[in-house]
Amino acid sequence: MTMLITDGFDHYTTAADTVANITTYLQAAGYVVNNATAATFGIVAGQDAGSLALRMNIVAASATPPSVSRTVTTPGTLVVFGFSFKGTQARLRFARIAGVVDLDWDAATGKMKVGSTMGTDVIILNAYWYIEIEVDKALNEVRVWANDTLQLTVPLAGGVGNTYTITWGMSASSATAATMEIDDVYVLDNNGGVNVARTGPLQMITRAPTSDVVTQWTPVGATGTHASILAQLSPGAVNAPYLQANVDGKTDKFTSNNVLPNANKIFSVALVAYARKGDLDNRNLGLLIDTGTNTSELPVPLTTGFLYQQAMFEKAPGGADWTQNTVESSQLGIVAR
Secondary structure (H helix, E strand, C coil): CCEEEEECCCCCCCCCCCHHHHHHHHHHCCEEEECCCCCCEEEEECCCCCCEEEEEEECCCCCCCCEEEEEEECCCCEEEEEEEEEEECCCCCCEEECCCEEEEECCCCCEEEECCEEEEEECCCCCCEEEEEEEECCCCEEEEEECCEEEEEEECCCCCCCEEEEEEECCCCCCCCEEEEEEEEEEEECCCCCCCCCCCCCCCCCCCCCEEEEECCEEECCCCCHHHHHCCCCCCCCCCCEEECCCCCCEEEEECCCCCCCCCCCCCEEEEEEECCCCCCCCEEEEEEECCCCEEEEEEECCCCCEEEEEEECCCCCCCCCCHHHHHHCEEEEEEC
């Protein structure tokens, strides 16, 4: 375990969906959403072309401001939280890691602030910034970065455990109105694995299946390609088609013709599936990547309720570093286990 979470918010549903459905999908992915209404919470265009992001509208003096949080548990001595952030109208808190740090945005100077410690640079409104918060237990400090530039370092509070909850949005009434957008989230630790330190700004690019290669699962509610079923947004909609399999080893494989926007370093590839089991027996879903030469499969446990399951591949099958060509030429798949 090292890269714990990656999320670009592109694979859940459309910007036109209801706030109730958006909330349901985020909760199925492990988020907690508070005070979401059609006026205060939704999905909008993200910072990358064709991508999506979360938007929270903070109403002045509202006693029920929106927020979204995610919890991770890790014994790592270094835990890093990265995310794209854009604020408009007014400068409000970037994020809170409960019991660890409140990362504020000073209204007078425009700089980041933790307690009385100010950051180095002015963070302008109405622009995306990539924020990274390093929680370093070995050095007993918290370091905050913006666009790969160190902004401030503060002491780490005593008694910090192994469970961390990061919250975006506000948990108390704000005197001023503001809008904040969140995109391209990652969380990693230094507890083994490949990525054991802050990465710098990341982009999360979603590549949905576009073509069938192997089709051993059974479509329900559709006669089109298996790839089109797995690529659909809002998969929990009424009468939405799905794939099912009840025989161990049944496999579907796909390719995607969605290309990456550039050949920058690839830190990991994550496969995500919205899935459940149909009985009380122990069931897993295998998520696999096949490069044509090597195959890697990671099992994820299933529950009787639909959840988003994520498997992280920090190296390509066979142990090589990821390249743009390897990602784009690989097959991805699901296996009944």
